[in-house]
Amino acid sequence: MSQPAAIHLADYQAPAWQVLETRLTFELEPSATRVTTVLTLECNPDAAIGSDATPPLVLNGEHLTLERVSVDGRVLASDEFTISETHLTLDGLPARCELETVVVIDPAANTALEGLYVSSGMFCTQCEAEGFRRITYYPDRPDVMSVFTTTVIGDKAHYPILLSNGNPVERGELEGGRHFVTWQDPHLKPCYLFALVAGDLVKHADSFTTMSGRDVALEIWVEPENLDKTQHAMTSLKASMKWDEEVYGREYDLDIFMIVAVNDFNMGAMENKGLNIFNSSCVLANHDTATDAAFQRVEGVVAHEYFHNWSGNRVTCRDWFQLSLKEGFTVYRDQSFSADMNSAPVKRIEDVAMLRTAQFAEDAGPTAHPVRPASYIEISNFYTLTIYEKGSEVVRMVANLLGKEAFRRGSDLYFAQNDGRAATIEDFISAMSEASGRDFTQFMRWYAQAGTPEVAASGVFDATAKTYTLTLRQTTAPTPGQNEKLPLVIPVRMGLVSADGHDLPLVLEGASLGSESVLELTEAEQSFVFTGIEHAPVPSLLRGFSAPVKLGFDYSREQLAFLMQHDSDGFNRWECGQRLALAALEDLMAAFQRGDKQAHLDERLLAAYRFLLTGEPTDRAVLAEMLTLPSEAYIAEQQAVVDVDAIHWARKTAKAQLATVLREEFVALYHANEQQGEYAPTFEQMARRSLKNAALSYLMGIEDKEGMRLAQAQLAAAHNMTDVRAALTLLVHSSRTELGNPALKAFAERWSHDPLVMDQWFAIQVTRPQADVLDRVRFLMEHPAFSLTNPNKVRALIGTFAGQNRVNFHRIDGEGYRLLADVVIELNRLNPDIAARIITPLTRFKRFDAARQALMKTELERIRNEKLSRNVYEVVEKALA
Numbered sequence: 001m002s003q004p005a006a007i008h009l010a011d012y013q014a015p016a017w018q019v020l021e022t023r024l025t026f027e028l029e030p031s032a033t034r035v036t037t038v039l040t041l042e043c044n045p046d047a048a049i050g051s052d053a054t055p056p057l058v059l060n061g062e063h064l065t066l067e068r069v070s071v072d073g074r075v076l077a078s079d080e081f082t083i084s085e086t087h088l089t090l091d092g093l094p095a096r097c098e099l100e101t102v103v104v105i106d107p108a109a110n111t112a113l114e115g116l117y118v119s120s121g122m123f124c125t126q127c128e129a130e131g132f133r134r135i136t137y138y139p140d141r142p143d144v145m146s147v148f149t150t151t152v153i154g155d156k157a158h159y160p161i162l163l164s165n166g167n168p169v170e171r172g173e174l175e176g177g178r179h180f181v182t183w184q185d186p187h188l189k190p191c192y193l194f195a196l197v198a199g200d201l202v203k204h205a206d207s208f209t210t211m212s213g214r215d216v217a218l219e220i221w222v223e224p225e226n227l228d229k230t231q232h233a234m235t236s237l238k239a240s241m242k243w244d245e246e247v248y249g250r251e252y253d254l255d256i257f258m259i260v261a262v263n264d265f266n267m268g269a270m271e272n273k274g275l276n277i278f279n280s281s282c283v284l285a286n287h288d289t290a291t292d293a294a295f296q297r298v299e300g301v302v303a304h305e306y307f308h309n310w311s312g313n314r315v316t317c318r319d320w321f322q323l324s325l326k327e328g329f330t331v332y333r334d335q336s337f338s339a340d341m342n343s344a345p346v347k348r349i350e351d352v353a354m355l356r357t358a359q360f361a362e363d364a365g366p367t368a369h370p371v372r373p374a375s376y377i378e379i380s381n382f383y384t385l386t387i388y389e390k391g392s393e394v395v396r397m398v399a400n401l402l403g404k405e406a407f408r409r410g411s412d413l414y415f416a417q418n419d420g421r422a423a424t425i426e427d428f429i430s431a432m433s434e435a436s437g438r439d440f441t442q443f444m445r446w447y448a449q450a451g452t453p454e455v456a457a458s459g460v461f462d463a464t465a466k467t468y469t470l471t472l473r474q475t476t477a478p479t480p481g482q483n484e485k486l487p488l489v490i491p492v493r494m495g496l497v498s499a500d501g502h503d504l505p506l507v508l509e510g511a512s513l514g515s516e517s518v519l520e521l522t523e524a525e526q527s528f529v530f531t532g533i534e535h536a537p538v539p540s541l542l543r544g545f546s547a548p549v550k551l552g553f554d555y556s557r558e559q560l561a562f563l564m565q566h567d568s569d570g571f572n573r574w575e576c577g578q579r580l581a582l583a584a585l586e587d588l589m590a591a592f593q594r595g596d597k598q599a600h601l602d603e604r605l606l607a608a609y610r611f612l613l614t615g616e617p618t619d620r621a622v623l624a625e626m627l628t629l630p631s632e633a634y635i636a637e638q639q640a641v642v643d644v645d646a647i648h649w650a651r652k653t654a655k656a657q658l659a660t661v662l663r664e665e666f667v668a669l670y671h672a673n674e675q676q677g678e679y680a681p682t683f684e685q686m687a688r689r690s691l692k693n694a695a696l697s698y699l700m701g702i703e704d705k706e707g708m709r710l711a712q713a714q715l716a717a718a719h720n721m722t723d724v725r726a727a728l729t730l731l732v733h734s735s736r737t738e739l740g741n742p743a744l745k746a747f748a749e750r751w752s753h754d755p756l757v758m759d760q761w762f763a764i765q766v767t768r769p770q771a772d773v774l775d776r777v778r779f780l781m782e783h784p785a786f787s788l789t790n791p792n793k794v795r796a797l798i799g800t801f802a803g804q805n806r807v808n809f810h811r812i813d814g815e816g817y818r819l820l821a822d823v824v825i826e827l828n829r830l831n832p833d834i835a836a837r838i839i840t841p842l843t844r845f846k847r848f849d850a851a852r853q854a855l856m857k858t859e860l861e862r863i864r865n866e867k868l869s870r871n872v873y874e875v876v877e878k879a880l881a
């Protein structure tokens with residue numbers, strides 16, 4: 001087999017042909033769907049060769065059985081076009097013509113879940129990035145934009161509901177028990193935003209009046225048994241529509257907006273014009289079946305997809321290298337929305353925690369890439385934390401550098417200049433620059449340079465001169481294919497905190513800056529001299545996590561405990577608590593490594609916890625975050641060589657010692673946050689539940705009698721899934737299998753009909769820290785509720801095990817690695833996109849000791865011997881390079 005080739009941004013060429021109009025007709029049959037496509041084509045004037053000769057028309061198409069091609073009504077003979085496994089090419093076409101193709105496809109056999117496929121008996125589509133070529137022959141690239149008219153024909157009994165983009169314009173009955181609906185989408189769009197759904201669905205209907213007074217019908221389509229799980233998504237949708245009007249001035253532009261829930265879906269959701277298709281896990285929620293975290297995810301994803309209507313659809317991407325143009329910006333928009341709807345500091349803490357574990361790990365691994373990559377083999381592999389989350393951080397820096405008003409002027413200008421266009425990242429930045437007068441030349445390096453910058457800070461107080469000199473140095477370690485790194489523009493929001501806990505007035509080079517300032521680090525090293533400082537201050541740096549960097553400063557533990565209590569920035573109070581906890585955990589890890597299992601937790605961390613538990617009641621949501629020790633994944637990120645066993649032992653030991661010393665306080669915290677009254681997904685209630693469950697988790701860490709009793713009572717009371725899942729997890733993860741096992745059994749009996757709840761049942765079991773868990777994973781892979789063709793099941797069972805049960809995945813006998821590789825090999829054939837994602841933990845072998853490295857590499861090599869999909873090929877080659 002020939003090796004898949006890389007595609008380069010530098011090779012971009014404008015399309016030779018435009019599609020003025022696209023008319024599609026689907027005759028739906030699960031194993032043989034006929035697609036008739038009529039394209040009105042026009043040769044781009046600058047692409048014409050000579051006076052009247054046109055360049056070849058090259059259409060993408062894969063897994064299609066061609067029945068007929070005609071041009072301007074004349075059926076072509078087979079020697080009048082060229083067909084390959086991936087393309088249909090026509091030569092010598094008139095500069096303007098109408099092309100008709102008829103193909104047959106097999107949606108029922110489509111386990112890749114790209115293009116048109118069948119999920120739980122319904123037809124649905126996923127076309128981004130390159131799925132449309134599995135539906136029909138087409139120039140499948142985002143800079144070809146067209147208006148679409150789609151007629152869907154299907155059996156009326158099986159598929160009473162037939163949906164596509166835009167507005168329904170015609171419907172009727174056909175012979176043989178079939179019916180049809182024709183949809184027209186007046187907006188120009190690339191084919192990746194095409195969608196079709198057909199099935200036996202019911203809707204939750206509502207409406208929204210836009211700011212200019214237009215009524216929009218809102219419809220959430222689900223299987224009948226899920227109709228009681230749509231209210232939260234509907235509430236979130238209406239809130240999103242309102243928020244985008246108020247914050248960005250963006251109004252919805254069709255008469256109808258639809259969401260469909262689908263059980264088999266590779267990603268979270270898809271922003272198809274007027275017809276968003278969602279993984280059921282990101283839209284369905286009610287308090288019996290979904291946790292608070294799931295409710296928040298629904299709110300965030302509904303907003304994300306809705307916001308794409310402007311940042312993605314009205315303004316789309318010129319090519320897939322620009323993916324972060326829509327994804328980074330849209331993540332920034334959904335994060336801001338969620339911050340406004342909930343606790344803003346907690347939202348920031350959660351987003352930063354995820355960035356610093358998962359995205360920083362990506363930046364440090366073999367698939368590191370810039371926010372705008374220079375090349376790719378398979379674009380599906382680039383729907384990454386770097387494109388999405390780091391991309392959002394880059395937009396956040398733009399917004400913070402410009403300030404609220406200039407940023408809004410910039411986004412207005414961006415939408416105005418690029419509406420109906422396929423744009424580039426330069427278009428976005430140039431609008432921001434034009435609206436603010438700011439020069440972004442150096443800033444653009446954030447889009448081109450991979451890797452996480454490190455900023456080393458140091459401070460010198462001069463009592464005689466009354467100055468405090470802060471020196472910042474930046475470096476970025478080399479990443480694959482990118483050895484040289486240039487200095488970035490790094491905004492460092494900061495303050496200087498006095499001994500009595502107040503922000504000192506900042507005077508820099510004679511200018512008064514108030515109590516807080518944003519230093520712009522633009523060179524490799526810079527010093528900032530603050531004057532009029534009477535006593536040595538403690539610097540509070542990178543407030544609100546003002547740039548996606550690793551900040552180093554040699555704080556003493558006393559200073560960390562001090563800032564944890566006094567920093568005026570909520571994010572940094574949390575951050576300093578985490579740094580203090582990390583230092584204490586590192587002590588315990590060192591003790592474990594020397595064989596000392598009697599080591600005691602640093603008193604200063606105990607004191608900090610006592611302060612948190614007994615001090616004045618602060619924001620409950622933030623308190624719950626502050627009472628959570630850094631995750632195993634985050635601790636691992638801080639180590640030169642990851643010692644999974646030491647990390648796990650240290651964290652467990654720290655929790656147990658905290659629980660032993662502060663037992664009464666945790667019991668009191670539990671009871672203070674027990675709730676009466678009806679469940680609501682409000683952030684106040686969520687904060688109480690997370691505090692209560694955090695307390696329970698500490699008590700269960702020492703298998704405290706009272707804790708055991710509370711957990712069992714909480715599970716039995718079963719008020720909502722958040723509390724049920726927390727209690728069940730703690731019981732299942734305890735040593736008391738005589739309690740955990742019957743509880744699991746009862747749970748499965750109650751919920752076997754609900755796939756999203758069963759996903760949780762899998763996840764709870766495979767995160768059990770005990771060594772017998774690996775047999776359990778293999779056993780559960782044979783469970784009737786498990787299926788390798790359902791991505792949610794693969795994520796719940798395999799992804800959760802490999803990603804969150806670190807001690808057992810990294811077992812020194814290599815059995816965890818072998819299990820994952822077995823799954824990757826199977827999925828490589830069934831669903832390459834998911835295979836290439838689930839493999840990630842194996843690709844990070846360089847972070848571990850030599851023995852584990854060798855075992856992981858053996859598995860990667862075993863995978864490499866298979867006939868690989870492009871997706872898995874690219875990841876494995878990069879990992880082993």
Ligand code: ARG
Pocket residue numbers: 126128129266267269270271304305327380383833
């Ligand atoms: N644009 C979608 C979103 O961010 C993601 C779709 C990705 N699909 C894929 N096959 N990689 O909401």
Ligand code: ZN
Pocket residue numbers: 304308326327330
């Ligand atoms: Zn998106």
